Amino acid sequence: MQVFKSEVDNNLGASFVILGLVTSVPTVDQPTWMTFTNQTLFLRPHVRSLAYCLRVMPPQRAEVERRYNGTFYIYSNGSKIPRGPAEEYAPVVLQSFNISSYLMDVYGYPIWRAAINQVRQSGNFSMSPPFLQQGHWRMGSFLPHYGDVDPNLLTTVEARNATCVGYVVTVLNVEEVFGSVISRFKDSDLYISAITRVSPSLELNDYYNCTKDQNPCEVRFFGNRPKPKNSEGVSVPFTYGSQDIELQCWYTHNIHLHVLREMIAWPLLMLAVVVFCIVAVYLVLKRMSTAEKDVDEREKIHAKLREAKLIAEAADTAKSSFLATVSHEIRTPMNGVIGMTNLLMGTDLTPQQLEYVKIAQASGNALVALISDVLDLSKIEAGRMEIETVPFDMREELDNILSLFEEKVHQKKLEISALVHDSVPQWMYGDPGRLRQVLINLVGNAIKFTKQGHIFLCVRLVDPFFYETISPPTSEQFFDLVDIKRKHSIVEVEGVDSQQDQTSLKGAIAVRSSLFRARHQHMAPPRLSMKPGPLSSSSCVAEWRNWKPIGDLGFDEVTCVISIEDSGIGIPKFMQSRLFEPFVQADSSTSREYGGTGIGLSICQKLVRLTRGDIIVESEPGEGSVFKFSQVLPTSGQRGDLQKLAFAMKRTPSGLQDERVSGIKVLLVDANPVRQEVAATYLRRVGALIEYAEDARIALELLARNDGPPFQAVIVDLQGMDHNSSIRLVQRLKESTFKRIPVLALSIPPDSSLQSELHEAGYLHIVHKPLRCTTLIAGLIQSLGMQVTNPSRKQNTNAEMLSNKRLLVVDDNMVNRRVASSMLQRYGATVVTVNGGNQAINAVRNQPPEKQFDMILMDIQMPEVSILIFNSSHLFRSVFCRFAWQLL
CATH class of the missing domain: 3.30.450.350 (CHASE domain)
Incomplete structure (x- = not known):
């Protein structure tokens, strides 16, 4: 109530x-x-x-x-x-x-x-x-x-x-x-019910359905069930707000049974509590016993895991030792075979014998390369591959790699070329040896699987501003952002401050939008292609030439994207995901037809990832393949790297330092804009002024104009136009007022008859592909009638290179000693050979002062080395220092 x-x-x-x-x-x-x-x-x-x-x-x-x-x-x-x-x-x-x-x-x-x-x-x-x-x-x-x-x-x-x-x-x-x-x-x-009693009146009788004899009229407004007869309950009347209300409460069952139930409930509850406590104690004790057993089992499992870990570490150590030992044991006889074949090639052999020796040497080199690949894979998987950081020139590395495959591409009549964007810094820091290993593997595969057509290398720079605005994308997103579909039109929006858009760069789409609204269209120049299509169009090449990173390149590191395109057999889609697994090839017939073990691409992927990059492949069967990988390269080195940089700069090709070609005006004639850009990149490096013509008609029109300095040379790419057109062009030039302008041809090596025809038609010089900066500039200088300056260096004959030098060769293998001594004697050295560490120490100690050794060549895998050589290092320190000083 x-x-x-x-x-x-x-x-x-x-x-x-x-x-x-x-x-x-x-x-x-x-x-x-x-x-x-x-x-x-x-x-x-x-x-x-x-x-x-x-x-x-x-x-x-x-x-x-x-x-x-x-x-x-x-x-x-x-x-x-x-x-x-x-x-x-x-x-x-x-x-x-x-x-x-x-x-x-x-x-x-x-x-x-x-x-x-x-x-x-x-x-x-x-x-x-x-x-x-x-x-x-x-x-x-x-x-x-x-x-x-x-x-x-x-x-x-x-x-x-x-x-x-x-x-x-x-x-x-x-x-x-x-x-x-x-x-x-x-x-x-x-059960509870509420009623009120209303005084009978004429006005309310009809409303409540009351009769006049009901005094008062009872109205039940809560609980529609009336109080049952013979039920025990209680009624509570009270008045609230001038209304008399009565609460009726009763039990739906017999109250005596209810009381009895209440009386029994407490003892039953206590009994249940006691039983529950007993069961709980039992379960706790049982759980404790189970927990003790679990702890014992876990300790046994941990002990087994520790034992298994020790076994695995021992197995890993044994594996590394086994690989090192086996590689040494295999390399030792193979070095002997290769060394002896090399010595044999220096003797008088018949042509058939020389061919047999070359085959044996090539087989030995292939086996050594396979051993090196297996060792590299093992080192990478064990986390023991070391990446050095030295200054190197990306363009020079590519030129050297192209020269390695020159003979192969000439044999298959393939066109191979490399293009590096002008924004790529000349000097960067990294591991050129590992970069060279990746490129040699990818270019070698491209040549191997391409029967006709081209191999094209393209190096681009990713705008460092991209990494200053957002977090770096994942490897899956990176190449999609670099090579998005392009409009192939150069868009320059003036008056837009790129810094204002930095706050809106949310995700990859915002980055692309912001870079488009800022100074240029994309975060990297387009990937050019030798294949006919949008990526080889004039507009795409124009975008390549005009692309520049936002601001100055004042960053500590840059990201380069290197792509290798070929027109080979292609790779099926279902095999591309497995391509980078060790010892996996597209199908079983690949190794039979083309050779190889399928380990090279796996090593390439792992080496690229060691330099914080990634590698992907895009390919269609019958249309060729494109391998793209990224490299994060510092642009500044650590303390002591300045000397390395100075030493590396001394190796700059002399053609790049020749000021005679700076400022000359050259006309490039080629129907393919990408091929034009390859030659133009080399010419821009030496300061030449370039204009472009797609065919002979445009070339003659440009030559006939008088609105600027005259052309001093014409370079015609023979792959860019048919043979008859190239002959007619040079003949028309020689018959007109332009006959004094030298004409230079770029071509894959032609046969002797075609080469004679080109010279007779008027081509002064033919530069053979693959194009390299030094060969192109040297050919241009020769066509201009200038003297080609060869790099100054000491001219050493074999007999004078190591004359008056006494060398000690220490090896426990007789074949190695024989090969090493024979090769060194060919260079004029006096060689003494011993087969162990003790004999090496005695040889050094017993030599008179006037016959001390200038250098010691030693196999450090010999058993005596670790104990005898390193403990007696003071015996050799003077030898090393003296010889090093003589070299300097």
Whole structure:
């Protein structure tokens, strides 16, 4: 009962707070009322409707209806009818959002009239009898409003009747209130019902279906089940808001059985607790025993793992030692075979014998290369591959690699060329040996699997600004960002500050968009191609030439992307994912037709990843392949690298230092813009001025123009035009006023008859491909009639190279000693051979001062080396220092 009263008080108290609003703001309007009721709805969950009724006396009705623009009405049998004359009225003038009873006369309903009269006379809130609305029992609650009259003047009924100006009306859902209260007491055997008793009157009999002999009339508004007969329960009557309410509580079962159940419940509960404790203790003890067993088993497993780890480490050490030993044992006889064949080739042999010796030497070199590949793979997998950092020139390395394959490409009539973008720094730091190993493997594969066509190397620089703006992308995203589809048009947007876009660079798409809006179109120049298509178009080559990184290259490291394109047999899609696995080839017929073991690409991938790069392949069967890999290369070295850089710069080709070709104007004639760019790159390096022509007609038009300095040379690429056109072009040049201009031809080595025809037609010089900077510049200088300056170096004959030098060869293998001594004697050295460390120490000690050795060549795999040689290193230090000083 108290809980019910408290719940009703909370809802009604939150509702009647609005009385203060009406009192403080007498002119409150409907929007203000609506706003206040909506914002305080959460305080009164069971009171949805809240209204204000104005007390109107009969003389005031006409004026009030005119002021509120309506007529008082009531509902009768579901229809709205005008309110007839009455002793007074209580129309609704302010209402909440969920009711629509504007100007409805609340006083016109008998069920509410008594409550309104009582609340006006008593000054306290009053509740109406319950009534059904939308299938739920509800009760109206009323609170009088006396305006701003002093409460001390409202002590009599007459004063209150005279002063009352209106009522605050709420509709309380009593079913929800009782339901929320009873839900807190969870007892399935207890049933609660609520009733109220209404005095019989003529006006309410029909509403409650009461008869006149019912005195009073009982209305059950909560709990639709009446109290059963012979059931034990209790009734609690109480009065709230002038309404008499009775709560009826009874058990649905026999109360004696209920009491008996309650009496037995506690002993059963205690028994259950005891049993539970016993079971819990048992389970804990069992778990502890199991845990002890688990700990013992884990310790045994850990012991086995430690033992297995030691075994694995020992096996790894044994494997490394085995590989080192086996490689040494295989290399030793193979070096003897190769050395002896080399010595044999220096003797007088018949042509057939010389061919046999060359085959034996090539087979031995192939076996040594295979051993080296297996050792490299083993070192990489063991994490023992060391990457050095020395200065090197990317362009010079590519020229050297092209020269290695010159004979092979000439035999297969292939065209091989390399192109390096002008933005790539001349000097970078890295491991040129490992880079050379990767390139030799990839270029060798391209030549091996290409029967006709070309091999094309392309080196590009990734804009370092790209890494300053976002995190580096993954390897899968990197090459997609570098080689996105291009529009093949040069776009320059002036006045755009690239720094302003840095904050918007979110992800790869934003980077591409920002770089497009900034100084250039993409984060790297396009990958040019020798194949017909968009990547070999004039617009793509123009984009290549105009591409520049944002800002200056003042970064500590740069990323280069190197691609090797061929027109070979191609690789099926399903094999490309397995291509970089060791000893895997496209199919079993590959090794039979082309040779190889399938280990080279795996080594290439691992070497590239050691330099923080990655490698991918793009290929279509029958259309060739493109291998692309990236290299992160520092542009500045560590302390001590300046001497290395100075030494490396001394090896710069002399052709690049010849100032005689700087500033000369050259016309390049070639139908292929990419092939034009290859030759133009070399010419730009020496400062030549270049113009381009796609055919003979354009070449003659350019030569005939007089709007600039005259051309001093014409370079024609014979692969860029047919033979007859190239002959006619040079003949027309020699017959016109341009006959003094030298014409230079670029071509794969032609046969003797074709070469004679070219010379007779007027070509002064033919530069054989693959093009290298030194050969192209030397041919240009010769065509211009200048003297070619060969690099100055000491001319040593074999007999003078090591003359008057005494060398000691220490090796426990007789074949190695014989090969080494024979080769060194060919260079004029005096050679002494011994077969062990003890003999080497004795030989050094017993030599007279005038016959001391200038150098010692020693096999450090000999058993005596680690003990005797290193412990007696002071015996050799003077020898090493003296010989090094003589060399310097």
